[in-house]
Each structure stands twice: as structure tokens, then as C-alpha cells.
Amino acid sequence: MRLSPDSPFVAAVLDIVDSIPAGRVMTYGDVAATLGSRAARVVGQTMAQFGADAPWWRVIRAGGHPPTGHEARALEHYRAERTPLLPGADQESGYRVDLSRARWRP
């Protein structure tokens, strides 16, 4: 489906995403929780539709995986801003962000 472009939830999500510093990340659930919500999926839909002009690669899944379908492009950003990744899988597919070090809590 489509989210309303002027939904207050959408605006709030984008505000939070813009506040994440370089080299740090938040999970979809973290962003929702910051808004007092559990709508992690809606955060994902928000990023899918309106996240193009935001630092979308700083919002990842709870397991440390980058957003589905954007693994390769996200990795370029992580390398560029030195986001801590878990050791091991160095290839494009299969890597994860080290949440214990990179997680940002506002």
C-alpha cells in the first residue's frame, strides 16, 4: 500500500533518521519505539517511499542486516563513514553491522 505523504508519522520518522550521526545506526524497531510505537513495518514503508533523500542506510534490521534490496549500496556508505561491521563476511552479501558498537540511542 501507500503511506500518506503528509502523515505526521512519516515526518517524525524522517526527523529521527536525519538525527542519526554518521557511523551510527538505529533499527526500524528503535525508530518506532522512539515515537512510542511498535510499528516497525510502517517505518520500513516510510523509508521505502520517502527515505531517498535521508540517510536511509543508517536504519537497519534488528539483526544488523542492511535494508532488504539495498545491501550493496549500503555497504559503500558503511565503508565511507567507518560504520563498525561484524568480522567475517567481507563480501557484498552476508555482512552485518556491529549493533553493539554502532547502535545509536537518542
Next chain:
DNA sequence: ACCTTGACCACAA
């Protein structure tokens, strides 16, 4: 009001 669709989450087997 019910069903379906998602850049999701947690937990169990």
C-alpha cells in the same frame, strides 16, 4: 468490518 500487503520483530524448532 474483514482481508491483504509490506526496506519489520521475537522466538521456537
Next chain:
DNA sequence: CTTGTGGCCAAGG
């Protein structure tokens, strides 16, 4: 590692 189950929430049919 993989499925499956149940939960979450907005929007559209």
C-alpha cells in the same frame, strides 16, 4: 543456517 507462528500498524480494496 532455515521455516513457521504470532504480533505489530497504516492504507487500500
